[in-house]
Amino acid sequence: MPLLGYGVFKVDPKETERCVRDAISVGYRMIDTAQFYANEEQVGRAIAESGVAREDLFLITKVWMNHGDEEGVAKSIDESLRKLQTDYIDLLLVHHPYGDYYSIYRAMEKAYEQGKARAIGLSNFYDARFVDLAYHAGVVPAVNQLETNVFSQQNGMREQLAESDTRLMAWGPMGQGKNDFFNNPVLINIGEKYGKTASQVGLRFLVQQGIPVIPKSVSIERMKENMDIFDFVLDDCDMAAIRALNIHDKGTRDFNDPAYAQKIVSQVF
């Protein structure tokens, strides 16, 4: 799994094909989409037209919670494969810890056994929900994709993940621009020492700790900026200053809030 990928959440389906083409052309090799993003078809077209061999790409998609039983989930995985124009997904994730996610995971385990998914894992699974699946499922989740950035560093979950051999992957690695991320004075000051921007420092902070990141941008210039993070090293003082920016260790979403759960589950596409 590469340390750097490109995410397409909230990329307009009309723009997705161009964006993914641009991302691949500037060097991204890992693409993160989801059934819910309603742009798998466009991602598949961009990949098919990119000229890059399928085995040189790492493709992630996520299963939504609206497919009913295991059979329905299995059909949805086949549908994702069709839309993405591939016969395997590199990493297939359960999108959210709501609904009958045991059936979702069981269908994903079958897809894994059949070679339709090279690895399977979770997204947004915290605490007991994570522990239950990680320790009682047949296939240990390879990855748990969580909101992770300088303001939400996931220190608590990192310990739990390390114990079960599940890798953390960072969604929202630039905090979706919230908390004035791109103008943060700590990130800007550190960046000035290395000729880097706030986004590059914030992304570097994660990859330097071995956490894969999947920044999203519709701009080819910002795509290039976000991948130019492998030619400098943050020192101990920089790391300590950035660690002090942590304000919501477990991310900004309250997964225990019934209203939030209801909002997520009611989203259909």
Ligand SMILES: NC(=O)c1ccc[n+]([C@@H]2O[C@H](COP(=O)([O-])OP(=O)(O)OC[C@H]3O[C@@H](n4cnc5c(N)ncnc54)[C@H](OP(=O)(O)O)[C@@H]3O)[C@@H](O)[C@H]2O)c1
């Ligand atoms: N598993 C989940 O539940 C979940 C949830 C959310 C996201 N994700 C995944 O994680 C990916 C990344 O997260 P995200 O898209 O929510 O947030 P993000 O990557 O942290 O931030 C994206 C925002 O930052 C802007 N931006 C990007 N690069 C920039 C730069 N260098 N300078 C200034 N602005 C910049 C983008 O605008 P422009 O596009 O205009 O550049 C966009 O508004 C998603 O695309 C998706 O694949 C997963």
